[in-house]
Amino acid sequence: MDFPGGKVPFTEDLAWLGPGFTPRPTIPCYRALDSQGAPLPGTSLPHDIDQALATRMYETMISLQAVDTIFYEAQRQGRFSFYMTSTGEESTAVASAAALNPDDVVFTQYREQGVLMWRGYTPLDMANQCYGNALDSGKGRQMPVHYGSKALNFHTISSPLATQLPQAVGAAYALKLEGKAAVAACYFGEGAASEGDFHAALNFSATLSAPVVFICRNNGWAISTPASEQYRGDGIAGRGPSYGVPSLRVDGGDAVAVYNAVAEARRVALERRGPVLLEAMSYRSGHHSTSDDSSRYRAAEEMAAWRARDPVARFERWMAVRGWWDEARGVGARKAARREAIAALAAAAKQPRPPLSEMFSDVYDEPPPHLVAQRAEVEAFVRAHPETLPAGMPLE
């Protein structure tokens, strides 16, 4: 019967579909490597990873781990105010980024610094942003880890969760109108997927047909809220088909699987000029942020078990089997990455802060009269009371 709301078959059965009645099958999780990093036979691998690509992915993940470790420690030492690690999700970020093109536009949440590092954002760039110094492209206005880079097609991170999802759809629509062979990639966590903006975005992406690759990092925890308290359905991938969005679940700790999944997702999105949804299953091995101590709500055994499933170690073993990695190379890479991270912090700490005048610029394209007046007043006040200006901050 052709209802305006859908062409639907009739039935005489009064039968519920769903949990407790006739459950839908759980969407299986695509993977290429076992938990030890050994390749599984019979895996469909439409996209090959050659040695150069694998090495670059590996070195990026090593660098990411070093930055995460050292910057986390730096925050504990009081060198800057805040930091968020991505421990346990390095492969989700780096392998997915490796499958995108530089022209693809990226919208993220806050735990995807691996994507940015893949694209060329250096530990020094990250340190400058975390210190909020004069070299920060964001002019020191945001909290640490709120990175952004126009040159790298990475939209600046904002704290409100899931707001980037409908924006990614709009950006993808613009790319489609321009006829560009590019997608918008949109990252978010399973907690953010409870926000209204998630539902808005999925629905808009399908109805307006926008080539957006949604990548959900389901790491099992939204601060202290486990996934069991976040949703009752079949995770995030289970929602996609309901919106008309083809969906795939993948092992987020399996860099080979993630790479293939995202490369395929990108191909499908461009071919159909429409959306796809990926759910990368993983575990948030670190705390939510430096303001969190997850041992207060998580069992130590659980955390230890997942730390043992380090995705970087898994990828190392896959590379080793191919002869692309050995112990010495690994040790050397980690040492170099640590040195670079430490040097970045030292260099960033020496920079001055952005000038006070930058408090008033960029609110609008040009400051309107009331901001011009405010700026003049603040500058006059600071000239009369120079001791109120924070240390290391020039007036203009």
Place this chain on the structure above:
Amino acid sequence: MAAILRAPGLGAVWGTVRGLATAVRQAEPATAGLDAKQMNLCSAVNDALHIAMDENPKTLVFGEDVSFGGVFRCTVGLAEKHGKHRVFNTPLCEQGIVGFGIGAAAQGYSPIVEIQFADYIFPAFDQITNEAAKYRFRSGGEFDVGGLTIRTPYGAVGHGGHYHSQSPEAFFTHIPGIKVVMPSGPRETKGLLLSAIRDPNPVVVFEAKMLYRTAVEDVPTGDYSIPLGRARIARAGSDVTLVGWGQQVLVLEQAAKELAASDGIEAEVIDLRTLLPWDADAVAASVEKTGRWVLGPWHSQVVIERPRAHRGGRGPRRAPSAPAVCAGMGMARLVVSAWEGPSGHITVGTAPPNTTCQWLPRHSPAGQSPDVPLPPTRGPRVRPYTQAGGESRGPADVRVRRGDRRRHLRPLLLLPGGPAAAHRGLRHALPPGLRAPVPPRRAAGGGWRAPAAPRLTRAGERCPARP
């Protein structure tokens, strides 16, 4: 040109406005001489959208029901002319509409999104406030969504109830990073909407739905724009300044006409047009001239009177002092927001030195309008306090009166930094000899304390610091 309002029943909506008449408007210099035709407000909007879609292939129009022409017919003809890829319906989701618009704008497009009623804009408030408004600032200027324009019908029509009548513009005027525009008629709307679309900042445009059909005037058929951030003198006058925006401007024009006819009072009516940023200079210039200012739509009819020398020539006539006017302007912003918080705690953004303010909120239980103090030179109109003689104040006093009840408040300064900086700032800004601000006192029992008789000061005497 004349604006003719035609609709039955509007007099009932507008209470004290007895009947509707033409309002004399000053022709904008920019539009004088252009070909024009009679258009109502929704046709003016439609015209502006057609021009915007024609001139920039990256302009998009979307929202609920815009494809067939829109529930108010503002988007008629656009989809047929420019195609479904540029003019399209969205699912019913305001947060999605604005979020999608932000993403497209971030990629360089110029989306003009429609929120079907301003009453439903609130799901999008997060995207507007936390995202669109901050996109440029938080990215250090690397990204922006300047191409975004949000247009939405607002205002009461009589039968709309809670959810088809709201005027929520005040919420938006406190969001740095966006602009807020509220035109007062068809010609204003077309020019302001084109400016809003072209402005490289995200702009929210509130369109008076009551005027969509009922306001008809000559509107230029071609391309023209009215600048944002500049108010319009809708009616010139010399005795009192009335400031309004949107559909209220016509009410003020009508009221001014009646004041002139019945009392010989010439009121100057200012149409703010843009609420953020608002044209403080225009209001200041007007208040400098008239010395009196009635501010606000409908309810908070606060009168701020700049002090004048004692009438009758007993003392030198003092020129209006700029600090007093600035204090009044500082009041303007907070009067609009103080309506939401009638607790009496008031803050102003800035107050220049040597400024004191008196302010009395309107608490008339019967809903009567306050007496507007009138200059005695304007005729034999008698008021208790003016009859007792004009009052002169110190050069920096600005007094607000309602009837015979007065309250003396001090502005508080908001300063960056902690208490130490605030303390230093206060001492910097307040004149010597005055103590730091104290919160206003209420009489026991909660009512305002009215003095037994009006207080008078002689010419040259400084008004006492506190009652």
